[in-house]
Amino acid sequence: MEAAQIPQQRAEQLLDAAVRYAEERHWDVCPGTWLEPAGGTERCSCGEAGCAAPGAHPTRADWAGRATGSGAAARRMWSQHPRSSILLPTGRAFDAIDVPESAGFLALARMERMSLPLGPVTRTPDRRMQFFVLPGAAAKADALVRRVGWDATAIGLRGIGEGHYLAAPPTRVGGTGVVQWARSPSTANRWLPEVDELISPLAYACGREAADARGRLS
Numbered sequence: 001m002e003a004a005q006i007p008q009q010r011a012e013q014l015l016d017a018a019v020r021y022a023e024e025r026h027w028d029v030c031p032g033t034w035l036e037p038a039g040g041t042e043r044c045s046c047g048e049a050g051c052a053a054p055g056a057h058p059t060r061a062d063w064a065g066r067a068t069g070s071g072a073a074a075r076r077m078w079s080q081h082p083r084s085s086i087l088l089p090t091g092r093a094f095d096a097i098d099v100p101e102s103a104g105f106l107a108l109a110r111m112e113r114m115s116l117p118l119g120p121v122t123r124t125p126d127r128r129m130q131f132f133v134l135p136g137a138a139a140k141a142d143a144l145v146r147r148v149g150w151d152a153t154a155i156g157l158r159g160i161g162e163g164h165y166l167a168a169p170p171t172r173v174g175g176t177g178v179v180q181w182a183r184s185p186s187t188a189n190r191w192l193p194e195v196d197e198l199i200s201p202l203a204y205a206c207g208r209e210a211a212d213a214r215g216r217l218s
Helices: 008-024 071-080 102-112 137-147 195-217
Strands: 035-038 041-044 086-089 097-100 121-123 128-133 158-160 165-167 180-183
Touching: 008 071, 008 086, 008 128, 071 097, 097 137, 097 195, 102 121, 102 195, 121 165, 128 195, 137 158, 137 195
Parallel strands: none
Antiparallel strands: 035 041, 086 165, 097 128, 097 158, 121 128, 121 180
8 A cells, every 4th residue: 555655666766866966966965754644645754633844844853963965875864764855954055045936937037038147946835936045145135135125024035044954856745746846956057146146036026926916915
C-alpha cells in the first residue's frame, strides 16, 4: 500500500536532488518531514493533525546544525529516510525574497526584459515565489521597499534569511502539490544578485497586484 502511494522513483528524485544541491550549488541541505499514508489520504510524519506544512518542515529543533553541504553526507541522510523533504537553510549561501505568485511572474517577466541578473526562483503550492539573492537581503528588505515607496507587509513581500529555510523541489507539501523551479539553478545563475537590484521591480509588481486585489473586493 505504501509503495503504491509513494513510488520509489520519487524517493530517488529527492535523494538525487539533495545531493545535486550540495555538490553542484554548494548549498547546505537538511532532511525534513515526509508524508505518510493514513486512511486513504496522507499525513505529516510529525503526527500533528493540524500540521501547517505537512511533509515540509524540520523534524527537530536542531535542524540547522544538522544541515550539510557534503554530497556524501546528504546521500547518507536521504538513504536513511528516502521520502524526507529537502530543506535549504537561508542566511548561508543565499537569502530569499518571498512574494505572491501572481506578482512574482509579473516581476520575473519585467526583469527578464530589463536583462537584470537573476538567481534561481522557486514556486510553492500555496502560490508563493522565492527569488534567491545574496545573503543579508532579509535584514534590509523592508527598508529597501520603503525607499521605493511601498510597505512590505501591506504588499505581501518578505525577506527570508538567517534561522529560516525554504522547501526545495521536488518536495511535496501535503495534498497541495510540489515545490517547483520557476527558474532552475544553472551555470548562468550561479552568481546571485544583490537584493538592491531586484527590489524595485518586485515591490512594484507586489504593489500593483495588491491594488488590483483591493479593487476586485470594492
